[in-house]
Amino acid sequence: MNQPLLEVENLRFRFRGQEQDVVQDVSFRLGRNETLCIVGESGCGKSVTALALMGLLPQDSVQFGAGRIRFDGETFAPGDHDRIAKMRGDRMAMIFQEPMTSLNPAFRIGDQIAEAVERHRNCGHAAARARALEMLGKVGIPAPEQRFDAYPHQLSGGMRQRVMIAMALANDPELLIADEPTTALDVTVQAQILELIAELQAETGMGTIMITHDLGVVAEIATNVAVMYAGQVVEYGSARSIFENPQHPYTIGLMASVPSLTGPRRRLSTVPGVVPAIGQMPEGCRFSSRCPFAAPVCAARPDLAEQDPGHRVACHFAPLEQTLERSA
Amino acid sequence: MLSFVARRIVIAIPTVILISIFVFGLQKLLPGDPILAMAGEERDPETIAFLREKYRMNDPVWVQYATWIKGVVTGNLGISLRTNQPVTELIAQKLPVTIQLALMALVFALVIGIPAGILSAVKKGTITDYVANVVALSGLSIPNFWLGIMLILLVAVKWQALPASGYVPPGEDLWLSLKTMLMPAFVLGTALAATLMRHTRSAMLGVLKSDYVRTARAKGLAERRVILRHAFRNALTPIVTLTALLFGELIAGAVLTEQIFTIPGFGKLVVDAVFNRDYAVVQGIVLVTAMGFIVMNILADAAYFVLNPRLRKQ
Amino acid sequence: MTDLILKADGLKKHFQVGGGFMAETKTVRAVDGVSIEVRRGETFAIVGESGCGKSTLARLLMRLLEPTEGAIEFDGRDIAGIRGRDLRELRRDMQFVFQDPFSSLNPRMSVGKLVGEPIETHRPELSRTQRRQEVARLLRTVGLRPEHADRYPHEFSGGQRQRIGIARALASNPRLVIGDEPVSALDVSVQAQVVNLLHDLKSKLDMTLVIIAHDLAVIRHMSDRVAVMYLGQVVESGPTDEIFAAPRHPYTLALLSAIPEPVHGRERTRIALSGETPSPASPPSGCRFHTRCPFAREDCATRVPELRVAANETRVACHYWEEIAATRPKAGLTPAAARSEGAQRRFALYEAATLRQTDRPETASNAGATT
Amino acid sequence: ADFRFALESDPDILDPDQSRTFVGRIVYTALCDKLVDITPDLEIVPQLATEWSWNDEGTALTMTLREGVTFHDGTPFDAEAVAANIERSQTMEESRRKSEVASITGTEVLGPHQIRIDLAQPDATLLAQLADRAGMMVSPTAAAEAGADFGLAPVCSGPYKFEERVAQDKIVLSKFAEYWNAGEFHFDTVTYLPIPDSTVRLANLQSGDVDAINRLAATDVAQVRNDPSLKVEEAVSLGYQGITFNIGNGERGDNPWGNDARLRKALELAIDRNAINQVVFEGTAPAGNQAFPPNSPWYDTSLPVPERDVEAAKALLAEAGYENGIDLEVQAPNTPVNLQLMQVIQSMAAEAGINISITSKEFATMLSDQTAGDFTASQVGWSGRVDPDGNIHQFMTTDAGLNDAKYSNEEVDRLLDEARVTTDMAARKESYDAAAKILNEDKPIIYLYHETWIWALDDAIEGFVPYPDGMFRLAGVTKSE
Amino acid sequence: MMAQPATPATLKPQLMTDPVLQKRPENRVWKKFRSHRSAMLGGLLVGLFVLMAVFAPILPIPDPTATDWGAVRQAPSAAHWLGTDEIGRDVLSRLVWGAQASLLAGVISVGIAVAFGVPMGILAGYFGGWTDGIISRCTEALLAVPFLILAIALAAFLGPSLTNAMIAIGLSATPVFVRLTRGQVISVKAEDFVEGAHAIGLSTPKILSRYIFPNILPPVLVQATLTIATAIIAEASLSFLGLGQQPPAPSWGSMLNTAKNFLSQAPWMAMWPGIAIFLVVLGFNLLGDGLRDALDPREH
Numbered sequence A: 001m002n003q004p005l006l007e008v009e010n011l012r013f014r015f016r017g018q019e020q021d022v023v024q025d026v027s028f029r030l031g032r033n034e035t036l037c038i039v040g041e042s043g044c045g046k047s048v049t050a051l052a053l054m055g056l057l058p059q060d061s062v063q064f065g066a067g068r069i070r071f072d073g074e075t076f077a078p079g080d081h082d083r084i085a086k087m088r089g090d091r092m093a094m095i096f097q098e099p100m101t102s103l104n105p106a107f108r109i110g111d112q113i114a115e116a117v118e119r120h121r122n123c124g125h126a127a128a129r130a131r132a133l134e135m136l137g138k139v140g141i142p143a144p145e146q147r148f149d150a151y152p153h154q155l156s157g158g159m160r161q162r163v164m165i166a167m168a169l170a171n172d173p174e175l176l177i178a179d180e181p182t183t184a185l186d187v188t189v190q191a192q193i194l195e196l197i198a199e200l201q202a203e204t205g206m207g208t209i210m211i212t213h214d215l216g217v218v219a220e221i222a223t224n225v226a227v228m229y230a231g232q233v234v235e236y237g238s239a240r241s242i243f244e245n246p247q248h249p250y251t252i253g254l255m256a257s258v259p260s261l262t263g264p265r266r267r268l269s270t271v272p273g274v275v276p277a278i279g280q281m282p283e284g285c286r287f288s289s290r291c292p293f294a295a296p297v298c299a300a301r302p303d304l305a306e307q308d309p310g311h312r313v314a315c316h317f318a319p320l321e322q323t324l325e326r327s328a
Numbered sequence B: 001m002l003s004f005v006a007r008r009i010v011i012a013i014p015t016v017i018l019i020s021i022f023v024f025g026l027q028k029l030l031p032g033d034p035i036l037a038m039a040g041e042e043r044d045p046e047t048i049a050f051l052r053e054k055y056r057m058n059d060p061v062w063v064q065y066a067t068w069i070k071g072v073v074t075g076n077l078g079i080s081l082r083t084n085q086p087v088t089e090l091i092a093q094k095l096p097v098t099i100q101l102a103l104m105a106l107v108f109a110l111v112i113g114i115p116a117g118i119l120s121a122v123k124k125g126t127i128t129d130y131v132a133n134v135v136a137l138s139g140l141s142i143p144n145f146w147l148g149i150m151l152i153l154l155v156a157v158k159w160q161a162l163p164a165s166g167y168v169p170p171g172e173d174l175w176l177s178l179k180t181m182l183m184p185a186f187v188l189g190t191a192l193a194a195t196l197m198r199h200t201r202s203a204m205l206g207v208l209k210s211d212y213v214r215t216a217r218a219k220g221l222a223e224r225r226v227i228l229r230h231a232f233r234n235a236l237t238p239i240v241t242l243t244a245l246l247f248g249e250l251i252a253g254a255v256l257t258e259q260i261f262t263i264p265g266f267g268k269l270v271v272d273a274v275f276n277r278d279y280a281v282v283q284g285i286v287l288v289t290a291m292g293f294i295v296m297n298i299l300a301d302a303a304y305f306v307l308n309p310r311l312r313k314q
Numbered sequence C: 001m002t003d004l005i006l007k008a009d010g011l012k013k014h015f016q017v018g019g020g021f022m023a024e025t026k027t028v029r030a031v032d033g034v035s036i037e038v039r040r041g042e043t044f045a046i047v048g049e050s051g052c053g054k055s056t057l058a059r060l061l062m063r064l065l066e067p068t069e070g071a072i073e074f075d076g077r078d079i080a081g082i083r084g085r086d087l088r089e090l091r092r093d094m095q096f097v098f099q100d101p102f103s104s105l106n107p108r109m110s111v112g113k114l115v116g117e118p119i120e121t122h123r124p125e126l127s128r129t130q131r132r133q134e135v136a137r138l139l140r141t142v143g144l145r146p147e148h149a150d151r152y153p154h155e156f157s158g159g160q161r162q163r164i165g166i167a168r169a170l171a172s173n174p175r176l177v178i179g180d181e182p183v184s185a186l187d188v189s190v191q192a193q194v195v196n197l198l199h200d201l202k203s204k205l206d207m208t209l210v211i212i213a214h215d216l217a218v219i220r221h222m223s224d225r226v227a228v229m230y231l232g233q234v235v236e237s238g239p240t241d242e243i244f245a246a247p248r249h250p251y252t253l254a255l256l257s258a259i260p261e262p263v264h265g266r267e268r269t270r271i272a273l274s275g276e277t278p279s280p281a282s283p284p285s286g287c288r289f290h291t292r293c294p295f296a297r298e299d300c301a302t303r304v305p306e307l308r309v310a311a312n313e314t315r316v317a318c319h320y321w322e323e324i325a326a327t328r329p330k331a332g333l334t335p336a337a338a339r340s341e342g343a344q345r346r347f348a349l350y351e352a353a354t355l356r357q358t359d360r361p362e363t364a365s366n367a368g369a370t371t
Numbered sequence D: 001a002d003f004r005f006a007l008e009s010d011p012d013i014l015d016p017d018q019s020r021t022f023v024g025r026i027v028y029t030a031l032c033d034k035l036v037d038i039t040p041d042l043e044i045v046p047q048l049a050t051e052w053s054w055n056d057e058g059t060a061l062t063m064t065l066r067e068g069v070t071f072h073d074g075t076p077f078d079a080e081a082v083a084a085n086i087e088r089s090q091t092m093e094e095s096r097r098k099s100e101v102a103s104i105t106g107t108e109v110l111g112p113h114q115i116r117i118d119l120a121q122p123d124a125t126l127l128a129q130l131a132d133r134a135g136m137m138v139s140p141t142a143a144a145e146a147g148a149d150f151g152l153a154p155v156c157s158g159p160y161k162f163e164e165r166v167a168q169d170k171i172v173l174s175k176f177a178e179y180w181n182a183g184e185f186h187f188d189t190v191t192y193l194p195i196p197d198s199t200v201r202l203a204n205l206q207s208g209d210v211d212a213i214n215r216l217a218a219t220d221v222a223q224v225r226n227d228p229s230l231k232v233e234e235a236v237s238l239g240y241q242g243i244t245f246n247i248g249n250g251e252r253g254d255n256p257w258g259n260d261a262r263l264r265k266a267l268e269l270a271i272d273r274n275a276i277n278q279v280v281f282e283g284t285a286p287a288g289n290q291a292f293p294p295n296s297p298w299y300d301t302s303l304p305v306p307e308r309d310v311e312a313a314k315a316l317l318a319e320a321g322y323e324n325g326i327d328l329e330v331q332a333p334n335t336p337v338n339l340q341l342m343q344v345i346q347s348m349a350a351e352a353g354i355n356i357s358i359t360s361k362e363f364a365t366m367l368s369d370q371t372a373g374d375f376t377a378s379q380v381g382w383s384g385r386v387d388p389d390g391n392i393h394q395f396m397t398t399d400a401g402l403n404d405a406k407y408s409n410e411e412v413d414r415l416l417d418e419a420r421v422t423t424d425m426a427a428r429k430e431s432y433d434a435a436a437k438i439l440n441e442d443k444p445i446i447y448l449y450h451e452t453w454i455w456a457l458d459d460a461i462e463g464f465v466p467y468p469d470g471m472f473r474l475a476g477v478t479k480s481e
Numbered sequence E: 001m002m003a004q005p006a007t008p009a010t011l012k013p014q015l016m017t018d019p020v021l022q023k024r025p026e027n028r029v030w031k032k033f034r035s036h037r038s039a040m041l042g043g044l045l046v047g048l049f050v051l052m053a054v055f056a057p058i059l060p061i062p063d064p065t066a067t068d069w070g071a072v073r074q075a076p077s078a079a080h081w082l083g084t085d086e087i088g089r090d091v092l093s094r095l096v097w098g099a100q101a102s103l104l105a106g107v108i109s110v111g112i113a114v115a116f117g118v119p120m121g122i123l124a125g126y127f128g129g130w131t132d133g134i135i136s137r138c139t140e141a142l143l144a145v146p147f148l149i150l151a152i153a154l155a156a157f158l159g160p161s162l163t164n165a166m167i168a169i170g171l172s173a174t175p176v177f178v179r180l181t182r183g184q185v186i187s188v189k190a191e192d193f194v195e196g197a198h199a200i201g202l203s204t205p206k207i208l209s210r211y212i213f214p215n216i217l218p219p220v221l222v223q224a225t226l227t228i229a230t231a232i233i234a235e236a237s238l239s240f241l242g243l244g245q246q247p248p249a250p251s252w253g254s255m256l257n258t259a260k261n262f263l264s265q266a267p268w269m270a271m272w273p274g275i276a277i278f279l280v281v282l283g284f285n286l287l288g289d290g291l292r293d294a295l296d297p298r299e300h
């Protein structure tokens, strides 16, 4: 398939009252049946990017810049919430980070799923219910008939996350955005959920954007990876090339921070410092305030330039080892 | 369920006893002698002595209390010093009146307070929000009597649209009964609506920030449905608790409203009884009010359980 | 004096839940007969599935909860039943780091007050100025700056908040610190900072650490010995290296096999667990894991396995671990595929550069925090 | 047709022998006939007794009773019934009428419709008492049956019989067809509605919910007069309003105000009664300085209402040793009108150097404080009685029941006692005038004004005659459609 | 970035360079409060009335008790801006002088209710069990007793004065605060940071005062600002029972109460005190909202 499912070009926006963009010129593309993983430090703008795609940012407190979203051939302005809302829950769906609080505690889970079906399929209540039951079965909830009438508090975290997935996938969306769907869960449950998403993806051919900070998860499921730092995509490429040939100092720092399960135990290397607040971001390369290789040239913003085919990096020094050794 | 109610009632017994002792004691401390008020203009000493004896005013307080309690247990609350009517009869007469007033007022309070609260929460910081707040607060600071008399002068006297005051039992003429009660209920309701509105607003503000509201939006639901079904449903729990708390204000407000609109309800009964030092009546009313509080609390708890599935059986 | 600093014996905590409007009360057996021993100066880890009772156990050890049954000895002294002043005294020697850096700090207190509070309580002899100096020293110790004392928790990032929590725990000069998932809420780069910090503090201040986590890589990195819990009970315990190299209990096996590794394209054999964790209110009979165990046999449903010695210091609560180990290829982890050669050089450069940078402690956290 | 009449408060028990409220008496005018009645000029006229005569000593009153009268329960009205009624008033333990009929020593039934009432000594007030609650005849059968609970369902012989009562809501009476004078009463039912707030009471009249209201506020008179659909009727009351001083009631009686009549006089001189009438009562409440209103035959014209004289008041204060002013605490009932009145007086007195502080008290507290002597001065009133004795004897004689000032003067005692037993009108007037002069000097009370009963009626109501006793008599009242 | 107030740069040079330190905690609350538009409006309103109450004696207005028989119940005019009352006193000057009694009645009685109710609620909510039982039962008892009885009894025992009226009003408003606080404490005490305080070994009084109290404040603040209205109006009914401001001293409540009888002849008598009460209540509510936001370090 030539035409990608989703193309995001230069998405940028800021919250009202702030002097700098929270998300700056974010671009990526996603094909059907592909999984794009977005990684990056906490607060770097992963979730707001996802929310912007879904048109779920509070309309009155966000200012959108230029930029375009093209979904299945149709082009949208990012602030066009009304048009996006028409597809929300139907053609694009989202799973949130917090399974514990994302379900309405006052309603039965089955009804919460059926509600979404009824809304978008113009079908009767009975049909919606049947679809909800089917979805509950699909996401591996045992005895869905019984669980249909359960309230969220009666389910464990893993089950709740499955309900969220069932709800998101009930209308066979073409695009699924999953915002850290397994962070709150332990490894065994996490494994189950990832497998489930992969299965469903294989079945329907939807495109998936997965936000996570667990590089292990990324390695397992990603087709492409976008590494974000402070609202910018600093590195973008296929999962393979990102893991085998990371270029950006931040990506390297991130990967180096992961404790290893094998080999000798060494002191973990870190990315020193913290992300500056919006409004205090350095001009140019936003990572420069923490980058061990920062140089005066970093005051100019580096392009997200293609390093290898399909692998783009926003760093003046890429490839790092060659540039540094040359200058040394 | 039954055991729950039973338990609540057992807890309620000491409360009622405490309240009755408290009120009994308090009455004894009140200035003013009921017998003197009863003796009439001539104040014949013989009559006074007789009445004191008849109403056992010469017994020690605790004996009086014991006598009273004995009566209560057998369903006898004594007789009114003023009209000789049995207190139970008076209460049976007045209670439905005040209940009707309170219920209708509650309807007004809910119908005004909750939508206003929702609206101002949803439109926080906008003109709508300010207007809703100003209206609510004026409802709170306009005294009942002023609003009441103004309404009477306008609606009853000028437009002749509703009766000026009084009471018609619903059994007699339901439509007229509702019509007569409309103004008082509105007056009583507005003050409550203000409180309700402010609390609804803050509950809604909290709920609107929650994750599940975002989920509802992500499902592509219409905004109306998101707010009314998903958000409001969850804000309801604190509102219900508050409504139970408002019961006290309702009773206090009913006293004033009944005075203005000359409604022969509990409030008027208690005011007259207090001013006449008609202790048996006061005591009876307090007893019933206390039970009212307890019932309200039980109802609120029950509603709480109904509204909040988390508290139901696992 | 023994070399044991903390010892729990047959610890149980049962919660009564329900009993509301229509429900009858039920007993949740959150911790159901746990015995552990923590040695002076070591790092002891507790792992297990969500809801298996790790936090409850930690709270019991801290005496934030009173045990239903069982004994706890701290430094040879029984602390299971102490209350009031004795309990407050105990808090000086034993401290706690909470899982959630967002909810465990009072949002209305400044960092200075938060950190100063334990000093005020346990070292009342210090004057105001001395206290302020002490707060400054602690903040510096955890990589924050003294000026941060005037700010409020919400103005810090998760990692910084976790540091505040740690500074607070260190303020009374404790000998034992219990961390309830102290790094789970953090992203990897911040997690690394905190893990390093704890490690440094431990050696510098001569402390014992008890760490709860569900990230096994972190556990492996930090701990000397580990206990694996399932449904309120310890199913396996022993030296960390030994357990990671040769897991014996089927649950440990499943756990280790589920770890996703940050290496692309690796094929693995996962031991998938079916079904849900049973409710601790009605745990399965016999071996509690039998409902989900891929190796379960009939008598597992009836016979309760004892925690028995498997090798050296390792203990396992499974009837059939020997057979399972025999039939399975060693579940140890194979080394990862190598990064490209250029990437390896980049990593080396990066490490060298950051090491230079962290030599200057001031810069560790200099940039302004998010607000 | 139904006649709806709004009262200012709910009557107490509806038993003529037990009741004590003013509004209760209004209900009785329709419910219970009395032996005798009064005219608007306070003449005693027949009601159930058609004729009466005194013996020469004035110790026996022989009455001829109306024939063909029955009580609402069918019990015939006769001499036996009168005897039973007098006995009930005298002996029932709950009776509040004892002092009113205390002079009666016995009765003698002379025939089915003739009875003699015997007295130990002459009692000039007796007939007037029989024109009020003491003379109301209740059915002896019903009374015997109900005992003290008679008031829950009273049975009398008036033009209307008791139908139902909802406490604080309404009292409904319906026409008694066998009434001896039924033709004069034109309504099928009469409903009394207690509406305490005067504005609301008026609003009910304006909206047509009631036909007439009692006690229109003076400030509303002008408005009602301007309303073509309403009308106002007035009558100066028999009672008075004033400020009573604690002369000798307990410790607090021993104070400058209680001890020195000059101070009390000074206060009186500082007050401008006519201004009060204008400011507070819109000219409806005539000024007064005696127990009887100036239009009463008992009023002593030689003691006219004094003019305000601040200088004289100051002089009197100085004479009493308070040239720099003096404080006075006055308690007043907590009604708006009373407080308004007291504030006006407060401001008047201030000009003379009398610094009044007002304590408003609710009625029951005030009553007991007053009885107990826990006051310096008290703003009180009296609704008034037909016989002059009722306005003065029980307030001014030593040990009298309502003498809260504990004022005591042998000469006054003698004069007032004498007036009681004198049947000669001129001789009585002499006694009262003499007493009035002494009281004017001693001033245990400063009489201020006489209230006027004000009724507002729907324009359709015809034939109402205002009486100074404040009752609303329904005889001859009609409603044009 | 706005220009900072000029701190001598030589004194602590590093302070100027560090953005962290440019926020002084002392003025943080005040600064946030100041930037809160509606809170400032509220503060302004309340401040205006407070000034009015304080400076009543020196304002160029007539004596509030001076009567004028010739000018009874006159409509607003040049001589009497807000008209005159039922005995010819200037309504404007009574309004100004009445501010004192009414503000005191509102603020102090709510203060009393908060001062009793909140600690009681904290104890009941925090300790539960018997403490809760006793406090809750007493609260219910107090709620069931008619306000009138309480007021008359207090009037008799404490004697008639404005202070005692405030006590009576405060006492009768207490139960609501007890309940509100109790409910709030029950949820706050389950928060992690309270457990954290235990873990540190803090004593109970410190936990109550530093951890529980500041976190239950917002709803209490809302309720308190709402109760002020009720209290101001309640003062009037008490003055009629002999408690509270005694005539001729003015208070808004008693002005309203008197005006009740002249609603059709002199509507302005009720209008002005009504407006004054509304503005004060509005002011306090806005102030309360602002204060709540300002005291919460998380709010912007």
Ligand SMILES: Nc1ncnc2c1ncn2[C@@H]1O[C@H](COP(=O)(O)OP(=O)(O)OP(=O)(O)O)[C@@H](O)[C@H]1O
Binding pocket: A015, A022, A040, A041, A042, A043, A044, A045, A046, A047, A048, A049, A058, A061, A213, A278, C370, C371
């Ligand atoms: N409604 C909002 N108003 C103002 N700032 C906001 C708002 N929502 C998010 N932000 C800010 O935008 C930035 C990006 O937030 P975002 O939630 O996207 O981070 P994230 O990458 O998802 O982090 P995490 O891994 O912690 O979920 C943060 O600095 C956050 O404080």
Ligand SMILES: Nc1ncnc2c1ncn2[C@@H]1O[C@H](COP(=O)(O)OP(=O)(O)OP(=O)(O)O)[C@@H](O)[C@H]1O
Binding pocket: C015, C016, C017, C028, C029, C030, C048, C049, C050, C051, C052, C053, C054, C055, C056, C057, C214, C280
């Ligand atoms: N106060 C309590 N009352 C009732 N049940 C409780 C209570 N605290 C914990 N539990 C229950 O005890 C069990 C163990 O809980 P605990 O918090 O110790 O698990 P955990 O291992 O820390 O899980 P996680 O990894 O999710 O933090 C859970 O089922 C929990 O629901």
Ligand SMILES: [Mg+2]
Binding pocket: A046, A047, A048, A097, A179
């Ligand atoms: Mg996020």
Ligand SMILES: [Mg+2]
Binding pocket: C054, C055, C056, C099, C180
């Ligand atoms: Mg836990």
Ligand code: NI
Binding pocket: C371
């Ligand atoms: Ni900020």
